[in-house]
Amino acid sequence: MEKIRKSTKIKKIEILKFSLFFVVFGVVMGVISKFLDTTAINELPPILEILDIGNFLSRMAIWIFIAQSIALFTKSPYRAGLYVLLFFSAMVISYYLYSYYVAGFFPYHYAMIWATLTLISPFLAFVVWLAKGQGKIAIIISALIFSAMFNLTFSYGIFYFDVNNVLELILFIITVLFLKREKKEMIYVIVLGIIMAVILNQILPFHFG
Numbered sequence: 001m002e003k004i005r006k007s008t009k010i011k012k013i014e015i016l017k018f019s020l021f022f023v024v025f026g027v028v029m030g031v032i033s034k035f036l037d038t039t040a041i042n043e044l045p046p047i048l049e050i051l052d053i054g055n056f057l058s059r060m061a062i063w064i065f066i067a068q069s070i071a072l073f074t075k076s077p078y079r080a081g082l083y084v085l086l087f088f089s090a091m092v093i094s095y096y097l098y099s100y101y102v103a104g105f106f107p108y109h110y111a112m113i114w115a116t117l118t119l120i121s122p123f124l125a126f127v128v129w130l131a132k133g134q135g136k137i138a139i140i141i142s143a144l145i146f147s148a149m150f151n152l153t154f155s156y157g158i159f160y161f162d163v164n165n166v167l168e169l170i171l172f173i174i175t176v177l178f179l180k181r182e183k184k185e186m187i188y189v190i191v192l193g194i195i196m197a198v199i200l201n202q203i204l205p206f207h208f209g
Helices: 002-037 046-051 053-057 063-071 077-103 108-132 135-151 166-178 185-204
Strands: 155-156 161-163
Touching: 002 053, 053 063, 053 166, 063 077, 063 108, 063 135, 063 166, 077 108, 077 185, 108 135, 135 155, 135 166, 135 185, 161 166, 166 185
Parallel strands: none
Antiparallel strands: 155 161
16 A cells, blocks of 8 residues: 555656646747747857748747657656646747737737647647557557648648758658657558648648648
C-alpha cells in the first residue's frame, strides 16, 4: 500500500513538473513569436533574416510539429491532451497579451481561430498519441500526421513541386523519423499519407501554411 502511495505521489509530481514546463515553454514561444512578428526583418541578426524565422513562426507547421511531438513522447494519451492544452493555452494567451499591450492591437478574428484550435487540441493530441500503437488504426493515424505535415511543407500541383520553407522541410523529415515503424508498415504510412495529402489538398479551400 505504501509503495502504491509513493508511486502515485511521484507520478503527480512528474505531471506537475511537466505541466509547469509546457506552460513556461508556451509563454516563451508565444512572446518570441509575436516579437519577431512585429520586428522589421532587417533589424534581426543576419541568420534569422536568411531563415525568415518570423514568417516561419507565423505559419502552422511549427505549432503542429510541437504539439505532435509532445503527444508522441508523452506516457499516456491523457497526459498528451493535458500538456498540449497547457502549451497552446500559454502560447496563445502570451501571444495576444503581447499583441494588445506591447504591439498595441488585438486581431480578434485570428485570436478566435487560435482559441478554437486550443480547445480542440487535447482531443487531437489524444488521437496522435495512438499513432505509437500497433495495428491499422495506428498506421492510419500516422498517415494522417504524415499528410498534414506534407501539405504544410510542400506546395504542389500537376506541373510543380516546391518546398515552402527549409525549416519546415527539416520538421517534416524529423516527423517521418518520429513515425518510424518496421519497413512494410512505414511504406504503408508514406503511400497512404501521400494519397491523403493529395485528397486533403483538393478538399480544403485554404491552407494554414
